[in-house]
Amino acid sequence: MDELSLYVLDITMNSVRAGATEISIELTEEGEWLYFTVRDNGCGMTEEQLKKLENPFFTTRKTRKVGLGIPFLKMLAEMTGGNVKINSVHESVSADHGTVTMAKFGKNHIDFIPLGDMVETVKTLIQGSPEIDFTYRHKTEQGEVMLSCAEIREVLGEVPLNEPEILTWIGENLREQYEEL
Numbered sequence: 001m002d003e004l005s006l007y008v009l010d011i012t013m014n015s016v017r018a019g020a021t022e023i024s025i026e027l028t029e030e031g032e033w034l035y036f037t038v039r040d041n042g043c044g045m046t047e048e049q050l051k052k053l054e055n056p057f058f059t060t061r062k063t064r065k066v067g068l069g070i071p072f073l074k075m076l077a078e079m080t081g082g083n084v085k086i087n088s089v090h091e092s093v094s095a096d097h098g099t100v101t102m103a104k105f106g107k108n109h110i111d112f113i114p115l116g117d118m119v120e121t122v123k124t125l126i127q128g129s130p131e132i133d134f135t136y137r138h139k140t141e142q143g144e145v146m147l148s149c150a151e152i153r154e155v156l157g158e159v160p161l162n163e164p165e166i167l168t169w170i171g172e173n174l175r176e177q178y179e180e181l
Helices: 004-017 047-052 069-079 118-128 149-156 164-180
Strands: 022-030 033-040 083-089 098-106 133-140 143-148
Touching (some): 004 033, 004 098, 004 118, 047 083, 118 164, 143 149, 149 164
Parallel strands (some): 022 133
Antiparallel strands (some): 033 098, 083 098, 133 143
């Protein structure tokens, strides 16, 4: 993967597979740093699973035997002077369960890969899982881009968010917000 947006998509899809009903994606640009956080209320991971995350031959997926997303994300972050941190509480431990994945990247480093198309990433997530309350926020020093599926549902009611007209509106709305930055 040669864009950070694809890593955001991969990590967020892990949250979807973990049964999350609420997923927050936050990007923050502060000076020379780009931070991204994916927070969910999914089933969480056990301490044993957390310890195995950096092993590329560990995955909870049944469709393949390797899980390269987190090891590559960690490598990319560290190459730019950043890091990756993952906190998780398994559902067997607490009713307040879920996972938080945080990554920090040096934007000015030669090894920093482009952010990519976050608008299409958000649209793809909503199209594939319209029942999930996604919240997307991208904070920069010039302003903020924000989208909340819960707020859209308040206005639209029971209309599925993966209807083509709604996905088109979501994309246009996010692009307009980015243009205003």
